[in-house]
Amino acid sequence: MDPRTTEKLAFCFLRACIWIVVAFVAILILYIVIQGYSIMSWEFLTEMPRNRMTEGGIYPALMGTAYLVGISMAVAIPLGVLSAIYLNEYAKESRSTWIIEMAINNLAGTPSVVFGLFGLALFVKYLAFKPSIISASLTLSLLILPVVIRASKEALITVPQEHREASLALGVTKWKTISSIVLPEALPGIVTGIILSIGRVAGETAPIMFTGAAFFLPRLPESVFSQFMALPYHLFILATSGLNPMETRPIQYGTALVLLILVLLINSIAIIIRKHYRKKLHR
Amino acid sequence: MFHRRLKEKGIEIGLFLAAATTVVVLLFICIFLFRDGYLLFETSSFTGFITGSSWYTASTPPRFGILPLLFGSFLVTAGAIAIAVPLGLAAAIYISELASPKIADLLKPFIEILAGIPSVVYGFFGLVVLVPLIKDIFDIPTGQTALTGSIMLAMMALPTIISISEDAINAVPLALKEGSLALGSTQWQTIYKVTLPAALSGISAAVILGVGRAIGETMTVLMVTGNMAIIPGFPEGFLDPVRTMTATIALEMGEVPKGSPHFHALFAVGSVLFITTFIINMVADRIKRKYKLKEGL
Numbered sequence: 001m002d003p004r005t006t007e008k009l010a011f012c013f014l015r016a017c018i019w020i021v022v023a024f025v026a027i028l029i030l031y032i033v034i035q036g037y038s039i040m041s042w043e044f045l046t047e048m049p050r051n052r053m054t055e056g057g058i059y060p061a062l063m064g065t066a067y068l069v070g071i072s073m074a075v076a077i078p079l080g081v082l083s084a085i086y087l088n089e090y091a092k093e094s095r096s097t098w099i100i101e102m103a104i105n106n107l108a109g110t111p112s113v114v115f116g117l118f119g120l121a122l123f124v125k126y127l128a129f130k131p132s133i134i135s136a137s138l139t140l141s142l143l144i145l146p147v148v149i150r151a152s153k154e155a156l157i158t159v160p161q162e163h164r165e166a167s168l169a170l171g172v173t174k175w176k177t178i179s180s181i182v183l184p185e186a187l188p189g190i191v192t193g194i195i196l197s198i199g200r201v202a203g204e205t206a207p208i209m210f211t212g213a214a215f216f217l218p219r220l221p222e223s224v225f226s227q228f229m230a231l232p233y234h235l236f237i238l239a240t241s242g243l244n245p246m247e248t249r250p251i252q253y254g255t256a257l258v259l260l261i262l263v264l265l266i267n268s269i270a271i272i273i274r275k276h277y278r279k280k281l282h283r
Numbered sequence: 284m285f286h287r288r289l290k291e292k293g294i295e296i297g298l299f300l301a302a303a304t305t306v307v308v309l310l311f312i313c314i315f316l317f318r319d320g321y322l323l324f325e326t327s328s329f330t331g332f333i334t335g336s337s338w339y340t341a342s343t344p345p346r347f348g349i350l351p352l353l354f355g356s357f358l359v360t361a362g363a364i365a366i367a368v369p370l371g372l373a374a375a376i377y378i379s380e381l382a383s384p385k386i387a388d389l390l391k392p393f394i395e396i397l398a399g400i401p402s403v404v405y406g407f408f409g410l411v412v413l414v415p416l417i418k419d420i421f422d423i424p425t426g427q428t429a430l431t432g433s434i435m436l437a438m439m440a441l442p443t444i445i446s447i448s449e450d451a452i453n454a455v456p457l458a459l460k461e462g463s464l465a466l467g468s469t470q471w472q473t474i475y476k477v478t479l480p481a482a483l484s485g486i487s488a489a490v491i492l493g494v495g496r497a498i499g500e501t502m503t504v505l506m507v508t509g510n511m512a513i514i515p516g517f518p519e520g521f522l523d524p525v526r527t528m529t530a531t532i533a534l535e536m537g538e539v540p541k542g543s544p545h546f547h548a549l550f551a552v553g554s555v556l557f558i559t560t561f562i563i564n565m566v567a568d569r570i571k572r573k574y575k576l577k578e579g580l
Binding site: 003004006007010011013014015017018020021022024025028029031032078079082083085086087090091099100102103104105106107108109110111112113114115116117118120121122125126142145146149173174175196199200202203204205206209210232233235236239240249252256259260263264266267271 | 287290297298302376382390392393404408410412475498500532533536560
């Protein structure tokens with residue numbers, strides 16, 4: 001075949017592939033928006049579930065997810081950012097550095113359900129935290145730790161070496177240089193990474209299934225040692241359990257839509273921060 | 284001066300300890316997973332677990348053979364990769380070689396959203412849209428099949444495959460492409476004969492990580508593959524329900540008494556899953572390190 005014709009055909013194929021991907025995302029989002037739109041209301045977000053979860057809102061699940069995000073990020077952010085600072089600013093090419101980086105890559109690739117098993121064995125059973133908010137949050141914080149480290153490291157790398165050298169040349173100590181020159185410059189990048197990982201924590205189901213998520217609990221948890229409801233688990237339970245999942249379909253669409261909006265919102269915030277930051281950088 | 288140096292050293296040690304927690308966590312995962320998994324072999328044999336072809340948890344004595352689950356995972360993952368690799372590679376080539384910077388900037392958020400959508404939402408979408416569709420198209424009794432799982436997993440593995448392949452393609456020196464074009468090759472000939480072979484090792488890392496993604500995914504397969512613990516046929520098994528390792532753990536862990544043989548069997552399955560992804564990660568890590576690729580989504 002004439003190379004020009006082959007090229008045309010090949011490019012058509014590439015274009016078709018990218019359209020399939022875009023169309024899939026668009027259809028998924030549109031479908032859930034259209035189906036979930038009608039049930040969306042202030043009451044849906046602020047009311048307790050009623051009548052065996054066939055009526056009412058998703059308030060406890062929404063709050064449960066908020067608790068999970070809050071506690072797990074409170075653990076993962078400091079630990080992750082400090083680890084990234086060590087790896088980017090202090091670590092030399094050595095065996096111990098290699099081991100740490102290997103551990104991070106492996107944690108990032110470990111299935112979330114394995115984290116769930118681990119959380120069950122360590123936090124629920126061994127440390128006797130019971131199935132609770134704290135067990136689930138700690139499990140999630142370990143799951144998200146490699147993501148926070150990678151994102152923070154990525155942001156630290158972009159800070160030009162000259163900025164560090166200029167500060168060090170003035171006799172400023174290494175830590176002072178990092179805390180007052182490097183970190184502020186890397187901050188927007190770090191924040192972007194952290195925001196994206198919030199979406200991940202909010203949507204994870206497998207790690208919280210055995211570490212504290214409750215089937216049905218029409219009240220807010222009393223303490224961090226209580227069980228809780230969470231959005232993704234709520235959606236899973238409604239969609240797959242019970243005698244008639246069709247009965248709660250509208251609530252399922254509504255819950256899926258809330259999760260989707262959360263993710264889209266988080267992604268747009270991250271994109272806006274990144275755009276703003278890039279503009280500043282190229283000024 | 285001495286005080287200042289001491290403080291600096293203290294900070295460095297503190298930061299090192301923070302970074303070292305990741306190693307501790309990985310070690311702890313190994314210890315806790317393997318310990319609870321190992322206890323299974325006090326009541327059942329190891330060979331029975333590894334080579335057993337039936338997973339009957341309710342029979343007496345219960346039979347914990349991992350093969351149906353292992354093959355279930357392999358089948359769904361193989362299907363997902365067969366769909367995701369051509370699609371993801373094509374998308375990566377398009378974004379890095381053909382699309383104008385403006386179009387590429389528009390496409391990237393789509394890929395990020397694809398990566399950000401929670402797996403339970405994919406599972407739900409698969410359950411309410413794809414499952415009935417598969418049932419009608421193939422005219423089979425249930426749409427909850429291995430194929431359904433493969434399609435959903437392919438979509439979920441795409442961001443990983445696209446972002447790392449794209450990076451590998453971008454890493455190919457411009458001089459190589461220019462040389463090819465200067466010899467009169469078309470752009471496609473250059474992509475096909477020069478750029479892709481040069482980026483091949485990076486692309487293989489992308490594929491390997493995609494496999495890791497797919498094999499470890501839980502909620503989606505749990506919701507769309509029907510969860511029948513039988514060794515699937517090939518290739519006709521794609522249209523039958525299957526049960527993966529991940530789905531088994533998620534499905535059964537909620538109901539088993541803690542400390543029972545069944546409980547330990549699920550940890551043993553978890554250990555096999557962990558070892559599998561560990562090997563996958565190490566191989567991908569090696570390739571990425573060698574070719575200095577980024578981490579990917």
